[in-house]
Amino acid sequence: MQSSNYWLDICNLAAVFDQQSIPYQFIEETALMIQGVPVKLEEVAIEVQWDLVESVHGLFTPYGPTPIERTKDIGSFHFEMEGTSVRVKCVYNKAIRTDPFRIQLERDGLHYWCQSLYTKRRNPRYEEVINQHLYDLQMRMTEQNQVAWNQNNYQALINRYGAPEEVADKIKQHPEGRLGSFYRYMEPVDGKKIAHLMGSNGIKGIALSLLGADVTVVDFSQENAAFAVEVAGAAGVNIQYEVSDVLSFKGEGSEDLYDFVLMELGVLHYFINLEPLVRVIHRLLKPGGQLVLHEFHPISTKLITSKGKKHKVSGNYFDPMIENRQVAFSKYSSERESEKAQVLQRKWTLGELITAVADIGLVVKTLDEEPNQKVHDIGIPKLFTLVAQKPS
CATH class of the missing domain: 3.40.50.150 (Vaccinia Virus protein VP39)
Known part of the structure; x- marks a missing residue:
């Protein structure tokens, strides 16, 4: 993915969910990037309200989404949007709106829901880059x-x-x-x-x-x-x-x-x-x-x-x-x-x-x-x- 596509695609996806009143949050590397952490983004990852995942799947029918894969705890599907790989997931029986680490950020007058970087700070995969980001921000x-x-x-x-x-x-x-x-x-x-x-x-x-x-x-x-x-x-x-x-x-x-x-x-x-x-x-x-x-x-x-x-x-x-x-x-x-x-x-x-x-x-x-x-x-x-x- 090229960085020039990141914000356009994220903006478009956020607009779809807001217009349809679907609770969502960007997660993983996508959430970190939105919060300014310098990570490499391979796909845009989004979590949606679990009992609306089928409706969300239908919203993106024009992009040819994969069938919803279901496990005991998670449902997910993928699609390509204007060259961007998008992964949508849900966690069954989880209420997105009550996630205590779901935060809303503003960029260029637009608002995005994402999961706070503090949820990943102890993850060995992200710990070093997040701590460096926090140090720079602290200074x-x-x-x-x-x-x-x-x-x-x-x-x-x-x-x-x-x-x-x-x-x-x-x-x-x-x-x-x-x-x-x-x-x-x-x-x-x-x-x-x-x-x-x-x-x-x-x-x-x-x-x-x-x-x-x-x-x-x-x-x-x-x-x-x-x-x-x-x-x-x-x-x-x-x-x-x-x-x-x-x-x-x-x-x-x-x-x-x-x-x-x-x-x-x-x-x-x-x-x-x-x-x-x-x-x-x-x-x-x-x-x-x-x-x-x-x-x-x-x-x-x-x-x-x-x-x-x-x-x-x-x-x-x-x-x-x-x-x-x-x-x-x-x-x-x-x-x-x-x-x-x-x-x-x-x-x-x-x-x-x-x-x-x-x-x-x-x-x-x-x-x-x-x-x-x-x-x-x-x-x-x-x-x-x-x-x-x-x-x-």
């Missing part, structure tokens, strides 16, 4: 996110928290109170070495430093760093602030160095592949050291929306889409600046997270799910803390 995302987080974020921090001297005074009054529920998995921190990855404005790192810890904050925002250094100075403590994206952090002597690696509140969604992140965490931890990850619960961020007493399942918990979002500080910026502050995000399930942590060899010690504290949201998880240890 582009990091560049975009870095631009967003360096657009007058210093002023947004001042607008939100106040002058550095004021912030320092508040932290000094009660440093433990700045750390939240995850601190009980770290205390006492006196004399401990802590790496706070994506440590943002440095407030948590400064609180830990006031409690006696030796803290390194890693974050790619120069403006976060400027604010953090000023607050630390006003608080009378020293923190090491490394301006770097986490995956590129190569601090001198940083291997097997830290008692704790801390990550908290709204950080995981900046990674479209968790494996490189957990490799960095594993490298930074001492034998016996622990990852403490305090995050928003995916039930609240991916599945349920709440408004007063009303709760609605409005999302797909398994949704693997990469989305454009405004950065967290945008509401504290001017309207003109907030319009520019866009970042890419991918939200993860607890299962995906635990699997990534376990695969790298960290031992899960705690998974603490915390309920929402709002009266009308009782029973809905809001946060979780994961503690995982590097074996001694």
Whole structure:
């Protein structure tokens, strides 16, 4: 097949299924190609709703499709369309619309349903090319996110928290109170070495430093760093602030160095592949050291929306889409600046997270799910803390 035919044929096929209201998704190499993975395409592969396969077969009668071949689980047929080999299959008793990894992508104003590349990421046939694609995309995302987080974020921090001297005074009054529920998995921190990855404005790192810890904050925002250094100075403590994206952090002597690696509140969604992140965490931890990850619960961020007493399942918990979002500080910026502050995000399930942590060899010690504290949201998880240890 020539690449010039790919999109024309895919577009035509998608149009047929959409016009006939037939649930479908492109699969295998076809789905990977649609998502930008550089694979060689020998045929266009499509999965359709199983109880409509005979109707689909009839739609393509002008192209001389082969008879439907049936096994216990699968039905399939082939045909040639304008020189392109097309394979249509169905999986019996599978509802296409409820496939959690079925995603819709847009290209040149047209939409295509396909199976997410994450379903093939552990397949030995595709693992290397998919991981390379994700790495390249992550680097582009990091560049975009870095631009967003360096657009007058210093002023947004001042607008939100106040002058550095004021912030320092508040932290000094009660440093433990700045750390939240995850601190009980770290205390006492006196004399401990802590790496706070994506440590943002440095407030948590400064609180830990006031409690006696030796803290390194890693974050790619120069403006976060400027604010953090000023607050630390006003608080009378020293923190090491490394301006770097986490995956590129190569601090001198940083291997097997830290008692704790801390990550908290709204950080995981900046990674479209968790494996490189957990490799960095594993490298930074001492034998016996622990990852403490305090995050928003995916039930609240991916599945349920709440408004007063009303709760609605409005999302797909398994949704693997990469989305454009405004950065967290945008509401504290001017309207003109907030319009520019866009970042890419991918939200993860607890299962995906635990699997990534376990695969790298960290031992899960705690998974603490915390309920929402709002009266009308009782029973809905809001946060979780994961503690995982590097074996001694």
